[in-house]
Amino acid sequence: MATATKDVEKQLETLRDEIRYHEHRYYVLDQPELSDAEFDRLMDKLKKLEAEHPELVTPDSPTQRVGGKPREGFVKVRHSSPMLSLDNTYSEDELRAWERRVHELSGRKDVEYVCELKLDGMSLALHYEDGRLVRGLTRGDGTTGEDVTANVRTVRSVPLSISKETLKKAGMPLDFEVRGELLMPIGAFKKLNAEREKQGLAAFANPRNFAAGTVRQLEPSVTASRPLDYFGYMLLQKGRTYFDRHWDTIDALEKVGFKTNINRKLAANMEEVWDFIQHWEGRRESLPYEIDGIVVKVDRTSLQEELGYTGKAPRWAIAYKYAARGAVTKINDIIPQVGRTGKLTPVAHLEPVPIGGTTVSRATLHNMDEIERLGVKIGDWVQVERGGDVIPKVVSVVEDKDHPRGHKSFQMPERCPVCGGHVVRTEGEADHRCVNTNCPAKLRESVLHFATRGVMNIEGMGDALVSQLTDRGMVKNVADIYRLTKDDLLQLERMGERSAQNVLDEIEASKKLPLERVIYGLGIRFVGERTAEFLAEHFGSMDNLMNASEEELQEVNEVGPRIAASIVEFFQEPRNRDLVKQLRDAGLTFAGKKKRRGMKLAGKTFVLTGTLNNYTREQAKKMIEDAGGRVSGSVSKKTDYLVAGSDAGSKRDKAKELGVKVIDEKEMEELVGAYS
Numbered sequence: 001m002a003t004a005t006k007d008v009e010k011q012l013e014t015l016r017d018e019i020r021y022h023e024h025r026y027y028v029l030d031q032p033e034l035s036d037a038e039f040d041r042l043m044d045k046l047k048k049l050e051a052e053h054p055e056l057v058t059p060d061s062p063t064q065r066v067g068g069k070p071r072e073g074f075v076k077v078r079h080s081s082p083m084l085s086l087d088n089t090y091s092e093d094e095l096r097a098w099e100r101r102v103h104e105l106s107g108r109k110d111v112e113y114v115c116e117l118k119l120d121g122m123s124l125a126l127h128y129e130d131g132r133l134v135r136g137l138t139r140g141d142g143t144t145g146e147d148v149t150a151n152v153r154t155v156r157s158v159p160l161s162i163s164k165e166t167l168k169k170a171g172m173p174l175d176f177e178v179r180g181e182l183l184m185p186i187g188a189f190k191k192l193n194a195e196r197e198k199q200g201l202a203a204f205a206n207p208r209n210f211a212a213g214t215v216r217q218l219e220p221s222v223t224a225s226r227p228l229d230y231f232g233y234m235l236l237q238k239g240r241t242y243f244d245r246h247w248d249t250i251d252a253l254e255k256v257g258f259k260t261n262i263n264r265k266l267a268a269n270m271e272e273v274w275d276f277i278q279h280w281e282g283r284r285e286s287l288p289y290e291i292d293g294i295v296v297k298v299d300r301t302s303l304q305e306e307l308g309y310t311g312k313a314p315r316w317a318i319a320y321k322y323a324a325r326g327a328v329t330k331i332n333d334i335i336p337q338v339g340r341t342g343k344l345t346p347v348a349h350l351e352p353v354p355i356g357g358t359t360v361s362r363a364t365l366h367n368m369d370e371i372e373r374l375g376v377k378i379g380d381w382v383q384v385e386r387g388g389d390v391i392p393k394v395v396s397v398v399e400d401k402d403h404p405r406g407h408k409s410f411q412m413p414e415r416c417p418v419c420g421g422h423v424v425r426t427e428g429e430a431d432h433r434c435v436n437t438n439c440p441a442k443l444r445e446s447v448l449h450f451a452t453r454g455v456m457n458i459e460g461m462g463d464a465l466v467s468q469l470t471d472r473g474m475v476k477n478v479a480d481i482y483r484l485t486k487d488d489l490l491q492l493e494r495m496g497e498r499s500a501q502n503v504l505d506e507i508e509a510s511k512k513l514p515l516e517r518v519i520y521g522l523g524i525r526f527v528g529e530r531t532a533e534f535l536a537e538h539f540g541s542m543d544n545l546m547n548a549s550e551e552e553l554q555e556v557n558e559v560g561p562r563i564a565a566s567i568v569e570f571f572q573e574p575r576n577r578d579l580v581k582q583l584r585d586a587g588l589t590f591a592g593k594k595k596r597r598g599m600k601l602a603g604k605t606f607v608l609t610g611t612l613n614n615y616t617r618e619q620a621k622k623m624i625e626d627a628g629g630r631v632s633g634s635v636s637k638k639t640d641y642l643v644a645g646s647d648a649g650s651k652r653d654k655a656k657e658l659g660v661k662v663i664d665e666k667e668m669e670e671l672v673g674a675y676s
């Protein structure tokens with residue numbers, strides 16, 4: 001019996017390998033060797049054999065791509081290291097400025113760059129253990145993603161397993177993480193969208209949204225039926241870049257069977273980078289998928305580490321965004337829209353026009369100043385542009401014999417179109433605002449802000465749901481979210497038993513989010529994500545924050561008089577204090593970890609250079625900051641210490657020149673250790 005099983009196992013593995021080989025030829029290389037029918041026959045054979053021996057089915061078998069069981073929402077998983085985004089540049093000058101900064105910070109001029117297409121999809125992390133795909137995570141908020149493994153398995157260009165020999169040959173470890181872009185080719189997008197419209201379903205705005213919606217389907221067989229593609233561009237081990245050079249990373253990924261973008265280039269200098277950018281600018285329409293620019297990355301990992309990161313993006317990479325694509329169309333009307341802060345934004349309602357794969361029917365006109373600057377009237381023909389994610393905007397009025405001018409001027413209403421409250425324009429400000437604090441439009445927008453990803457993360461509480469809840473008066477402030485019951489939700493349109501339960505689970509889960517999210521969620525003017533973090537860290541509780549004076553608030557990192565005044569104003573309003581109380585009663589997190597920063601290094605500025613033996617750049621930076629010090633990127637007269645690791649370059653020379661104290665890793669440890 002044992003040997004018989006062994007035989008079948010062997011037979012199964014051979015068959016699987018054969019299929020994997022052909023999948024790779026077909027889906028990754030686009031060079032099939034078999035006809036579809038021949039391929040299907042192989043697959044049928046495998047299915048049959050597996051059906052006879054269900055105990056021998058493995059999760060990485062090609063048969064397992066096609067839809068497993070439906071899932072109950074997605075589990076959230078922390079990323080091995082944050083999934084960052086990229087800073088953008090829009091001109092050659094900006095790109096050159098970035099290059100100068102790279103030279104300055106690294107102290108080198110001979111920097112090589114890798115140029116890649118900036119694929120307009122969604123980033124996705126794939127975890128492999130022992131060469132097998134074990135997890136697929138969306139980017140989520142960058143720190144935590146959603147486990148979409150069942151859906152990722154259905155993507156044909158994602159290898160489900162890679163043999164040890166193959167990995168070894170490519171110099172790759174057995175446990176690793178690949179990050180890359182998941183996307184939907186334009187052709188498939190158009191076809192599927194047309195089908196959806198025919199069925200009366202809402203069309204997706206662009207291929208990126210379609211891909212994102214597809215990988216987050218709760219029913220993997222739906223994902224399986226839609227052609228998604230995946231391109232790898234990063235290789236990590238335990239959250240850190242694996243190879244010494246980015247160029248080698250992509251080669252290795254390609255060798256082991258990932259789809260990588262063949263349109264890449266190793267550039268010896270910025271001239272070559274610029275050539276690549278220009279080369280693709282005119283050709284991007286010929287690609288089967290959308291790109292919105294070019295990504296330029298410093299090739300050497302050691303240099304990347306030296307350059308480090310700003311808040312959300314690496315300093316060692318930059319995106320060059322192609323100019324927005326535009327079209328000429330007619331303004332049928334201009335209608336003000338009321339936002340969370342009560343701001344009225346004039347929105348142009350357009351004759352629908354396709355721009356870069358999306359139909360555009362609205363464009364922002366920002367405010368009255370902009371309308372006057374453009375001299376735009378209702379009935380005018382205008383140039384409309386859309387850049388990537390940004391809301392389309394009107395850039396100029398077009399006037400010629402085919403495009404006669406419109407005649408009707410737009411006036412901002414004196415009363416809010418949503419609540420009838422007074423609309424005012426404060427001296428010196430460009431914006432008109434509705435002054436009624438209870439304006440339902442503000443309510444709707446503030447509930448949306450509260451629920452959104454990156455704030456309280458209540459998945460499923462999007463536009464449609466929030467509108468219903470606020471329109472029906474079921475949610476009058478954000479605390480009401482925590483009073484919703486299943487019966488409440490079931491009264492709403494398009495809300496079944498399962499979705500209602502999902503929303504309730506999400507609401508429940510949001511209570512565990514840390515204090516900084518709650519602070520951010522309150523929607524205090526000028527208090528963004530980062531400020532909320534500093535506030536939570538400094539005050540350690542909502543009560544301390546609520547009772548802080550303007551002076552105390554200004555002790556917090558990056559909080560100046562404007563933000564401090566806004567916070568005090570917010571908490572002075574009794575309705576806001578009451579709201580905070582309701583949130584507390586609902587069980588949200590009101591206490592945080594007050595981080596005790598050491599003080600002895602306060603006021604001291606450090607610069608790090610070269611490779612440290614025991615710490616990554618980020619770790620060293622954190623140690624110094626925890627002891628109250630500051631870490632800066634470049635050496636100046638204000639620098640107190642230069643921490644020089646091995647192969648420190650020009651920064652050490654500069655420090656010596658300026659008389660800055662140069663210390664080694666050990667001395668840094670002592671400084672930090674002694675005072676922290």
Ligand code: IVH
Pocket residue numbers: 084085086116117118119120121122123181233295314317319
């Ligand atoms: S590298 C820290 N390479 O663009 C490195 N990103 O705007 C960040 N993207 O979130 C990613 N093509 O989803 C990289 N060749 C490419 C890319 C790429 C598209 C996306 C990615 C990222 C976003 C940032």
